[in-house]
Amino acid sequence: MSRTVYLVDDDETVRSALTLLLETVGVTVKSFASPEAFLTQAANLPPGCLILDIRMPAISGLKLQEKLSAQGIFWPTVIISGHGDIEACRRAFRNGAIDYLRKPVDEQDLIDAIQKGQAELEACQQRAAERAEAQALVSALSPRESEVLEMIAKGVTTKQIAHALGLSPRTVESHRAAIAAKAGTTSTAELTRFWLEAQGDP
Amino acid sequence: MKQRARRKEAEQRADLSALETRLAHASRVNAMGEMASGMAHELAQPLTAILSQAQAGRHLVRRGDVEGLARVLDDTVAQAQRGADILERLQRWSRPNRDLAQACSLNDAALRVKRLLGREAQAKGAVVTLDLPNTLLQVKADPVELEQVIFNLVRNALDAADRARVLLRARRVGDRAVLEVSDDGPGVPADIRERVFEPFVTGKKDGTGLGLALCQRLVEEMGGDMELVSGTAHTTFRLSLPIAVS
Ligand SMILES: Nc1ncnc2c1ncn2[C@@H]1O[C@H](COP(=O)(O)OP(=O)(O)OP(=O)(O)O)[C@@H](O)[C@H]1O
Numbered sequence: 001m002s003r004t005v006y007l008v009d010d011d012e013t014v015r016s017a018l019t020l021l022l023e024t025v026g027v028t029v030k031s032f033a034s035p036e037a038f039l040t041q042a043a044n045l046p047p048g049c050l051i052l053d054i055r056m057p058a059i060s061g062l063k064l065q066e067k068l069s070a071q072g073i074f075w076p077t078v079i080i081s082g083h084g085d086i087e088a089c090r091r092a093f094r095n096g097a098i099d100y101l102r103k104p105v106d107e108q109d110l111i112d113a114i115q116k117g118q119a120e121l122e123a124c125q126q127r128a129a130e131r132a133e134a135q136a137l138v139s140a141l142s143p144r145e146s147e148v149l150e151m152i153a154k155g156v157t158t159k160q161i162a163h164a165l166g167l168s169p170r171t172v173e174s175h176r177a178a179i180a181a182k183a184g185t186t187s188t189a190e191l192t193r194f195w196l197e198a199q200g201d202p
Numbered sequence: 203m204k205q206r207a208r209r210k211e212a213e214q215r216a217d218l219s220a221l222e223t224r225l226a227h228a229s230r231v232n233a234m235g236e237m238a239s240g241m242a243h244e245l246a247q248p249l250t251a252i253l254s255q256a257q258a259g260r261h262l263v264r265r266g267d268v269e270g271l272a273r274v275l276d277d278t279v280a281q282a283q284r285g286a287d288i289l290e291r292l293q294r295w296s297r298p299n300r301d302l303a304q305a306c307s308l309n310d311a312a313l314r315v316k317r318l319l320g321r322e323a324q325a326k327g328a329v330v331t332l333d334l335p336n337t338l339l340q341v342k343a344d345p346v347e348l349e350q351v352i353f354n355l356v357r358n359a360l361d362a363a364d365r366a367r368v369l370l371r372a373r374r375v376g377d378r379a380v381l382e383v384s385d386d387g388p389g390v391p392a393d394i395r396e397r398v399f400e401p402f403v404t405g406k407k408d409g410t411g412l413g414l415a416l417c418q419r420l421v422e423e424m425g426g427d428m429e430l431v432s433g434t435a436h437t438t439f440r441l442s443l444p445i446a447v448s
């Protein structure tokens with residue numbers, strides 16, 4: 001667990017006790033006394049798993065989740081709470097929380113939740129990297145090549161592409177070869193994936 | 203004819219008072235619900251700290267880090283104590299009405315509180331002044347409870363600022379004894395002003411928010427009422443209690 005975990009809880013002793021526990025098992029923790037304090041710094045922090053208490057004065061943890069999404073920050077969030085308010089729990093999950101733990105929080109549950117969050121963060125960053133790669137590829141194509149790739153992705157045959165674009169099948173083949181060279185693959189499935197990813201579809 | 207009308211009136215009155223009883227009961231049940239949920243949250247905090255500290259302590263023992271463990275244990279004891287304080291207050295809260303009320307002197311209660319908090323006031327550079335009437339002000343209350351109410355108010359005043367000037371002023375107004383506890387501190391934070399008497403409303407980092415709620419409840423049991431006086435330069439809590447008839 002190499003990434004920093006962000007802890008937001010207004011109770012100083014809870015904050016320092018949870019920090020102590022996580023640090024003794026090798027997790028780096030940065031804690032915040034209020035959602036406001038976290039919000040003002042969030043944009044400058046490296047992504048990490050967030051542990052939020054949902055009964056805090058001023059902005060509650062739930063509102064914080066909503067405000068973070070509004071800033072485009074979607075970090076895996078574990079909600080901790082001192083009371084089992086079902087409605088609050090439901091809303092937390094609707095806002096994308098990955099887990100909801102009742103206080104007092106057990107060490108193992110917390111660590112499991114953080115691990116799950118960090119795995120999610122990795123996967124998310126992996127996807128983002130793949131998308132960036134696909135986008136770089138597509139933007140390196142000539143306009144004609146990108147037209148051809150779009151049609152390949154739609155499952156159109158070479159002959160049909162040639163017909164639709166008013167080219168000879170050989171020219172289409174050579175465009176395709178150029179695309180394959182740039183993408184480093186001749187597989188239609190891979191090329192299709194590149195196109196779709198570059199379009200931003202999941 | 204007249205008799206029937208009278209009976210009807212009596213019945214209506216009875217209905218009304220039954221309704222009042224039901225309403226009072228409903229609001230008590232509601233307050234209990236709030237209380238239970240607040241209590242769960244309040245107790246969850248020290249418990250969370252204790253559990254985390256104990257689990258961290260287990261790791262430290264395995265590593266033979268005795269010094270680290272000793273520090274953790276001190277914190278754990280403090281948190282267990284915090285839990286016990288909350289429990290004690292809740293027990294006072296839920297204790298059934300007892301008929302301990304007796305005529306006791308408001309002046310004496312104020313004096314005792316001043317003495318009890320003397321050292322704390324001194325440590326904070328505060329000055330507590332009494333402005334009491336020469337005549338005896340007897341109210342119907344359990345002396346310990348009366349003292350507790352005043353104690354909480356003065357304690358809050360001392361907490362509000364260092365070097366506070368705190369004034370306890372008692373006087374008789376008709377058939378009531380009125381005690382005002384005022385201080386020259388920053389005043390109750392605006393965002394909790396409307397709710398200061400609700401349980402668990404606190405403006406302090408380590409407050410339970412039960413002090414004023416408990417005071418209000420005790421005062422109501424004494425047949426009196428209390429309020430945060432608005433529009434005064436000093437922060438003033440006013441207590442009004444029925445004079446005991448001997
Ligand atoms: N004299 C005062 N001046 C300023 N603020 C006050 C004063 N008295 C009460 N308050 C505010 O009202 C809040 C509620 O007071 P209350 O006594 O109910 O709980 P508390 O003092 O926070 O907790 P505890 O009594 O358990 O220590 C306080 O936290 C404080 O913010």
Ligand SMILES: [Mg+2]
Nearest residue numbers: 354358413414
């Ligand atoms: Mg208090």
